[in-house]
Amino acid sequence: MNVRRLIPTAAVAGAVALGLTALSACSSSDAAEGGGGDGKLNVVASFYPMQFLAEEIGGSHVSVTTLTKPGTEPHDLELSPRQIGGLSDADYILFLKGVQPAVDDAVAQAGVKNTVDAAGLTTLESHGSAVDGHDHGHDEGGEHGHDEGEGEEHGHEGEEEAGLDPHIWLDPVKYAEVAEGVGASLEKADPDHAADYRKNTDTLVGELNALDKAYETGLKNTSTKTFITTHSAFGYLAERYGLAQEGIAGIDPEAEPSPARIEEIHTVAEKSKATTVFFETLASDKTARTLAKDLGLETGVLDPLEGITDKSAGADYIEVMKSNLTALQKALGSK
Structure with missing residues (x-):
């Protein structure tokens, strides 16, 4: 830590x-x-x-x-x-x-x-913790989407204590919900330009909906549903598209995995026929490369989009998310 x-x-x-x-x-x-x-x-x-x-x-x-x-x-x-x-x-x-x-x-x-x-502006969920590094949120059935509960309040009092996952932007559908809320709040803060904020929100939500469809189609038929990553940031994405995220560490990208967790990853990789260990651009790739070498797997970049640099595989959110889709399709054996 x-x-x-x-x-x-x-x-x-x-x-x-x-x-x-x-x-x-x-x-x-x-x-x-x-x-x-x-x-x-x-x-x-x-x-x-x-x-x-x-x-x-x-x-x-x-x-x-x-x-x-x-x-x-x-x-x-x-x-x-x-x-x-x-x-x-x-x-x-x-x-x-x-x-x-x-x-x-x-x-x-x-x-x-x-x-x-x-x-x-959306509903947060638990996808494991930074302590055990597990992902508990994926849907083994592979059904696209999930029930967020009618009438459920979006409050998040005590979210850190409850272990709720904040990485909502990596799910295009949840990110679109947030975009709608941001647009409405900007209209309220600056009513003179409300029409433009609404128009821009509609445009962005349309792009996010198209991104969602690309992920749904591109990840529908794959050889494996499991991907291994150093940063357990992709719980919402995994749940949305019927995948299984296996985080080496937890939500904290700098957390060191326990020996028991490393051994568990070895077992999961063999059973799921995972091909790739993903790392990110803003944190060390040492653990990912060591584990991949031990398992005879490939390494790749799956960007949690917490920042854009000259190392990013795209100039903005939409472009990098499309690059992430390509990386996942290759690693999962998209058909």
Whole structure:
């Protein structure tokens, strides 16, 4: 476990409060640069999946900055005092609770009226934990989609304690639900441009629906349903398309797997006829390559899309998700 996660909550809250008190008037902070002075809605996004939504839906009416710079592993983000202070100058904040503890704390202290938690716009589920590394959420029957329950509230009080998986953006259907909610919230925050926000939301949702259909068709008939990955970020995707994710570690990409889990992966790989061990671009590939070598398997990249860099297999969310589909089709033996 990364030692930065062990900082006492009280100490973090104190640092956040201090940063906000001392720097709330700093309009030139890293988080808020470029907004406000040009008449655009000053939007702060927590990391890339939120940034993409804000930019695609906001279009020319928003100035979007992100708290997580390209190439930074978002789960362990540490905010600078300027970023913390600058949050209070935002017109609109879009984040995803449960991914970045430092952001969760800072947003709670910022007091911005138009603050949207994307986790509250869909239903979160449990797909295992960072302790045992297991994926418990896939549908062995391979049925496309799942019942989210009529009348079920989207609240996520205590989600981290309950072990709920925050990686909703890797399921195009859930991401489309979030996009709808973001669009509606932008209409409310900036009613003068509501028609444009609605139009942009409809366009994006259409693209996400097309992506969903591509995944459904492309992964319908495969030689195996099991894929092995270092980062258990693909539980929603696996459930949506009838696959089985086997994470070497858990939801934390930096967590070290136990010897027992490594042995378990060996057994699963043999029984499922898995062909590939996937790793990602923003975390070490050492464990994946070692395991693949031991098992005589291939390695490949399955991007959890937590950030776009020059190493990404695409320029934006849609392009990288299409690359992920191609990688999965090859690894699973798509027919």
